[in-house]
Amino acid sequence: MLIRDIRAHHIRIPYDAGVASFKQGASAISALDIVMIEVTTDTGLTGWGDAFSYVCPRTSFAAINEMIAPQAKGQQVPDAEGIPAFMEQIQRNLHLFGRYGITMFAISALDIALWDLAARAKGVPLHKLLGAQKRPKIPAYASLMRIGNPDFVAKDCETALSLGYRAIKLHETTSPPVFAARKAIGDNIPLMVDMNCPMDGAAATAFAHECREATPLFLEEPIWPPEDFATLAEVRKAGGLGVAAGENACTAYQFRQMMDAGAVSHAQPSVTKVGGITEYLKVAALADERGVRLAPHSPYFGPGFLATLHLMSLRDDSGFIEVFYMKREASLWGGHVDVDSSGNVAVPDGPGLGIEPDRDVMERYRVA
Numbered sequence: 001m002l003i004r005d006i007r008a009h010h011i012r013i014p015y016d017a018g019v020a021s022f023k024q025g026a027s028a029i030s031a032l033d034i035v036m037i038e039v040t041t042d043t044g045l046t047g048w049g050d051a052f053s054y055v056c057p058r059t060s061f062a063a064i065n066e067m068i069a070p071q072a073k074g075q076q077v078p079d080a081e082g083i084p085a086f087m088e089q090i091q092r093n094l095h096l097f098g099r100y101g102i103t104m105f106a107i108s109a110l111d112i113a114l115w116d117l118a119a120r121a122k123g124v125p126l127h128k129l130l131g132a133q134k135r136p137k138i139p140a141y142a143s144l145m146r147i148g149n150p151d152f153v154a155k156d157c158e159t160a161l162s163l164g165y166r167a168i169k170l171h172e173t174t175s176p177p178v179f180a181a182r183k184a185i186g187d188n189i190p191l192m193v194d195m196n197c198p199m200d201g202a203a204a205t206a207f208a209h210e211c212r213e214a215t216p217l218f219l220e221e222p223i224w225p226p227e228d229f230a231t232l233a234e235v236r237k238a239g240g241l242g243v244a245a246g247e248n249a250c251t252a253y254q255f256r257q258m259m260d261a262g263a264v265s266h267a268q269p270s271v272t273k274v275g276g277i278t279e280y281l282k283v284a285a286l287a288d289e290r291g292v293r294l295a296p297h298s299p300y301f302g303p304g305f306l307a308t309l310h311l312m313s314l315r316d317d318s319g320f321i322e323v324f325y326m327k328r329e330a331s332l333w334g335g336h337v338d339v340d341s342s343g344n345v346a347v348p349d350g351p352g353l354g355i356e357p358d359r360d361v362m363e364r365y366r367v368a
């Protein structure tokens with residue numbers, strides 16, 4: 001089976017996130033940009049992948065067409081055993097463009113599509129190709145955007161629970177919203193606090209002490225810069241709370257450095273950023289080896305979200321999948337991977353990623 005063509009699709013789906021102030025932030029995101037990759041073969045099989053693309057959809061789109069497609073077009077489609085070597089060659093060929101960011105987002109997209117194809121070629125769902133499924137449904141956490149106002153945070157937390165969610169993550173950097181959330185959800189609902197890298201080590205440690213009574217499961221990316229693993233390890237030790245990081249780390253090599261430094265209790269590979277399923281699997285193996293929990297980053301709704309569901313279904317831990325808390329105008333998956341009233345998302349069971357993207361939705365919301 002040969003790779004006949006590689007095509008990028010840029011889809012933009014508007015959303016409503018209520019009072020969340022994300023729209024006014026520097027990145028001004030008011031719609032979900034999804035850059036999908038479609039890999040077609042000479043046998044008629046098609047694989048789908050996903051490149052991280054918030055605020056950078058045109059760049060991810062161009063990277064797929066300019067950097068990835070020429071690497072893969074005309075090549076033999078690798079089977080599951082062959083994908084790691086195939087992708088390593090592409091990583092080697094593209095290393096001079098940087099090992100992080102856009103290059104790796106585009107590499108991730110191809111990798112996901114190749115795994116999708118490998119599973120489809122065998123007629124099995126991706127989770128079955130990768131191992132034994134331990135969970136047919138994954139509990140979701142509501143990943144709230146940055147709100148700021150404690151009353152609004154409390155209200156969104158209550159609404160999220162009423163919709164079925166059984167865990168909450170905030171994107172806040174002051175303690176009043178954290179305590180407001182804890183009060184709103186009670187003592188038994190896991191609460192996480194994502195900070196997006198604002199503080200130095202001393203401030204982050206002080207923030208951890210300030211939040212301790214609200215018992216967050218972890219602080220996510222408390223410090224700047226994200227790759228300062230030594231300082232992150234100090235915050236973890238002196239702050240006395242769990243620390244999560246990894247959505248801005250690429251490849252298993254950087255995760256190894258992070259874990260060697262003792263920087264995290266929870267590793268957060270993002271399948272659309274880390275180098276795809278291949279690198280994610282290496283990170284998961286490393287985490288298991290070191291006793292680090294996995295809390296993947298997945299605030300997106302394209303094929304990368306489906307891939308994350310399959311990957312999480314292989315584990316019998318209690319890990320939650322991240323679901324961006326917002327009303328989307330449309331779904332690529334016909335509602336099949338929406339959060340149900342018990343707060344779970346069903347792992348698709350069709351071949352490959354398990355569901356075909358809705359071509360009508362793609363056409364309606366197509367940018368390029």
Ligand SMILES: [Mg+2]
Pocket residue numbers: 194196220221247297
């Ligand atoms: Mg985050």
